[in-house]
Amino acid sequence: MKILISNDDGIGAPGIKVLEEVAIQFTDDVVVVAPDSNMSGAGHSLTLKSPLRLVEHDERHFSVSGTPTDSVVMALRHIVSEKPDFVLSGINFDSNLAEDITYSGTVAAAMEACLLGIPSIAFSQKMRHDGGITWDIAQKFAPIILTTIMQSFSFQKGILLNVNFPSGNVEDVRGIKITRQGVRAIEDHVIQSVDPRGDPYFWIGPADYRKNENHIDMETDLGAVHNGYVSITPISLDMTAMGSIQTLKDLFNE
Numbered sequence: 001m002k003i004l005i006s007n008d009d010g011i012g013a014p015g016i017k018v019l020e021e022v023a024i025q026f027t028d029d030v031v032v033v034a035p036d037s038n039m040s041g042a043g044h045s046l047t048l049k050s051p052l053r054l055v056e057h058d059e060r061h062f063s064v065s066g067t068p069t070d071s072v073v074m075a076l077r078h079i080v081s082e083k084p085d086f087v088l089s090g091i092n093f094d095s096n097l098a099e100d101i102t103y104s105g106t107v108a109a110a111m112e113a114c115l116l117g118i119p120s121i122a123f124s125q126k127m128r129h130d131g132g133i134t135w136d137i138a139q140k141f142a143p144i145i146l147t148t149i150m151q152s153f154s155f156q157k158g159i160l161l162n163v164n165f166p167s168g169n170v171e172d173v174r175g176i177k178i179t180r181q182g183v184r185a186i187e188d189h190v191i192q193s194v195d196p197r198g199d200p201y202f203w204i205g206p207a208d209y210r211k212n213e214n215h216i217d218m219e220t221d222l223g224a225v226h227n228g229y230v231s232i233t234p235i236s237l238d239m240t241a242m243g244s245i246q247t248l249k250d251l252f253n254e
């Protein structure tokens with residue numbers, strides 16, 4: 001079995017090493033291809049206006065001067081000779097819940113693999129309240145999830161899995177929940193300041209959503225992770241809102 005690993009936090013991030021250690025429990029044939037720097041928030045972007053540089057750290061570790069999507073494309077088109085059986089992305093530093101998945105490079109790397117017909121899973125670890133992160137929950141539950149998925153789940157076309165691990169003590173994890181994507185009200189923060197030359201600059205800060213997260217509905221990724229469950233959300237690349245098709249057809253007399 002062949003596994004390709006990528007992420008958006010960069011090849012030097014601790015989470016990708018945790019994921020590689022998990023993958024090696026299943027096969028010797030693990031290749032890591034990831035951005036050379038932190039590309040969190042890159043979403044599903046491709047680098048089109050500049051060349052990509054590839055660095056071979058050793059025969060199984062490569063970094064790309066681009067996005068997570070660039071890394072997966074480079075891996076599949078240039079680095080690995082045979083299609084991997086799975087592409088795993090992460091483990092991201094902090095969760096990718098609700099609308100996070102539209103910004104997330106971690107999920108996008110899995111999306112790219114999914115587009116190319118490869119079963120793919122994105123993994124993210126919620127950070128602690130003090131801003132730190134611990135990996136023992138992921139180290140325990142990622143192999144459990146992968147064992148079941150590899151043995152018994154067949155990925156439909158255009159479907160990938162988004163896995164989020166809660167923070168806290170590993171012994172307090174309440175189990176694994178299959179969830180749907182949650183919704184939270186976000187207020188993006190744009191911070192304005194002045195650079196040393198006196199010119200204004202702007203910086204998008206962390207969204208102020210933690211106070212009003214929808215924690216109640218345990219069937220959502222938000223609710224499950226907040227309440228101490230590992231969340232697995234099947235994500236569809238087909239984003240068509242089927243419920244609006246007929247309404248629009250009626251409006252346009254189709």
Ligand code: MN
Nearest residue numbers: 008009040092
């Ligand atoms: Mn990230």
